[in-house]
Amino acid sequence: MANDEQGFLFDLDGTLMDSVYQHVVAWSEALQSVGLAIPVWRIHRRIGMSGGLFARALQRESPIPITDELREQLNTLHTAAFERHLVNVRPLPGTRELLQRLTDEDVPWAIATSGRARTAMPMIETIGLDMSKMKIVTRDVVPYAKPNPDLFLEGARQIGLPPEKCFVIGDSIWDILAARRAGSLAVGVLSGGYGENELVQAGAFRVFEDPAHLDRGLFELGVRI
Amino acid sequence: MANDEQGFLFDLDGTLMDSVYQHVVAWSEALQSVGLAIPVWRIHRRIGMSGGLFARALQRESPIPITDELREQLNTLHTAAFERHLVNVRPLPGTRELLQRLTDEDVPWAIATSGRARTAMPMIETIGLDMSKMKIVTRDVVPYAKPNPDLFLEGARQIGLPPEKCFVIGDSIWDILAARRAGSLAVGVLSGGYGENELVQAGAFRVFEDPAHLDRGLFELGVRI
Numbered sequence: 001m002a003n004d005e006q007g008f009l010f011d012l013d014g015t016l017m018d019s020v021y022q023h024v025v026a027w028s029e030a031l032q033s034v035g036l037a038i039p040v041w042r043i044h045r046r047i048g049m050s051g052g053l054f055a056r057a058l059q060r061e062s063p064i065p066i067t068d069e070l071r072e073q074l075n076t077l078h079t080a081a082f083e084r085h086l087v088n089v090r091p092l093p094g095t096r097e098l099l100q101r102l103t104d105e106d107v108p109w110a111i112a113t114s115g116r117a118r119t120a121m122p123m124i125e126t127i128g129l130d131m132s133k134m135k136i137v138t139r140d141v142v143p144y145a146k147p148n149p150d151l152f153l154e155g156a157r158q159i160g161l162p163p164e165k166c167f168v169i170g171d172s173i174w175d176i177l178a179a180r181r182a183g184s185l186a187v188g189v190l191s192g193g194y195g196e197n198e199l200v201q202a203g204a205f206r207v208f209e210d211p212a213h214l215d216r217g218l219f220e221l222g223v224r225i
Numbered sequence: 226m227a228n229d230e231q232g233f234l235f236d237l238d239g240t241l242m243d244s245v246y247q248h249v250v251a252w253s254e255a256l257q258s259v260g261l262a263i264p265v266w267r268i269h270r271r272i273g274m275s276g277g278l279f280a281r282a283l284q285r286e287s288p289i290p291i292t293d294e295l296r297e298q299l300n301t302l303h304t305a306a307f308e309r310h311l312v313n314v315r316p317l318p319g320t321r322e323l324l325q326r327l328t329d330e331d332v333p334w335a336i337a338t339s340g341r342a343r344t345a346m347p348m349i350e351t352i353g354l355d356m357s358k359m360k361i362v363t364r365d366v367v368p369y370a371k372p373n374p375d376l377f378l379e380g381a382r383q384i385g386l387p388p389e390k391c392f393v394i395g396d397s398i399w400d401i402l403a404a405r406r407a408g409s410l411a412v413g414v415l416s417g418g419y420g421e422n423e424l425v426q427a428g429a430f431r432v433f434e435d436p437a438h439l440d441r442g443l444f445e446l447g448v449r450i
Contacts, residue, residue: 195420
């Protein structure tokens with residue numbers, strides 16, 4: 001039985017890397033430094049969505065106009081703050097083992113993140129696998145980030161499978177929405193801090209705790225390894 | 226119609242103060258600095274529970290023994306890390322207005338937090354109300370923190386109402402469990418980052434977004450103001 005009929009497209013933050021809370025706090029710091037006090041839980045709910053969409057959503061709650069200049073400034077402030085927190089960011093339990101197993105068993109997979117290469121690559125490096133052999137799709141190479149389907153469509157293209165044959169693994173509502181728009185089957189993980197019900201309600205076919213749990217439960221997705 | 230038959234017992238972190246994510250990151254930093262890499266979302270799920278219970282739960286996942294000395298060290302490291310983040314902590318939207326309204330209308334209320342006075346008091350000060358007139362119950366004055374009912378029972382005692390006449394307002398499962406053990410009616414807020422379904426499933430009678438939303442919806446709790 002060939003395994004090449006199933007592929008995996010992984011979100012990065014909160015799915016493979018334990019980086020959501022550092023992103024949340026970095027955004028909070030960036031927003032506060034320009035005088036915007038957005039409650040932190042509302043930022044958490046928006047991690048993983050595109051920066052442009054985030055800025056538009058922000059505009060609805062902001063007393064000051066979010067100009068293109070301010071948006072650029074916020075992106076720069078967030079990146080700088082996140083880089084300060086990067087030293088505390090680790091891969092989630094099971095990330096390395098899961099990706100190694102899929103590689104060993106010739107199950108194609110890619111990483112598709114709303115983040116820029118600049119912040120994503122140093123994190124992916126800490127997983128400890130050969131990056132030259134990985135397919136990695138970042139915000140830099142597609143016109144729109146999540147919840148648009150572009151990142152997952154490009155990931156599917158790179159692994160040579162139609163998106164309908166790919167599972168999308170993500171921790172946030174944006175991953176699941178983007179997966180559905182791409183025509184892929186979404187699978188949730190709790191490791192980004194969303195509640196299980198929210199992910200199921202958005203359309204996750206299954207929810208695992210983290211990559212280690214998914215690794216043990218791959219057979220539940222019909223993966224014959 | 227007298228309003229003195231209803232009282233409010235408020236959790237602090239994530240309920241009145243936008244401090245949950247800073248606590249999460251502070252715990253993560255403290256744990257990492259002694260070599261314990263607990264995924265951050267699992268820390269989030271435990272914010273608001275007593276430190277002793279947290280240490281016991283930690284023991285089940287830790288490769289090293291959590292001795293009393295290590296526990297003390299972790300508490301000290303967490304407090305120091307949280308104090309570094311304190312500059313970014315703000316009251317949640319509506320906190321001041323809600324507490325002022327209850328005060329003006331002679332509805333008795335108290336704050337009951339699993340935290341120590343040392344970290345709680347500087348936060349409460351930023352709400353901008355007269356602290357000398359507030360009833361504040363911290364971990365320092367009860368034998369057990371949440372989800373034991375002690376903090377809420379002491380809060381009810383201080384405002385002179387039986388706990389069955391008090392609403393407990395909290396953002397976490399621990400608040401709701403402690404409220405139920407105290408015999409109070411629990412009301413959830415989303416501002417600590419838990420999902421609505423989780424709070425309802427734990428037994429929250431109603432869930433509001435944050436203090437501002439609760440302030441507008443007080444009538445839904447039968448408060449005649």
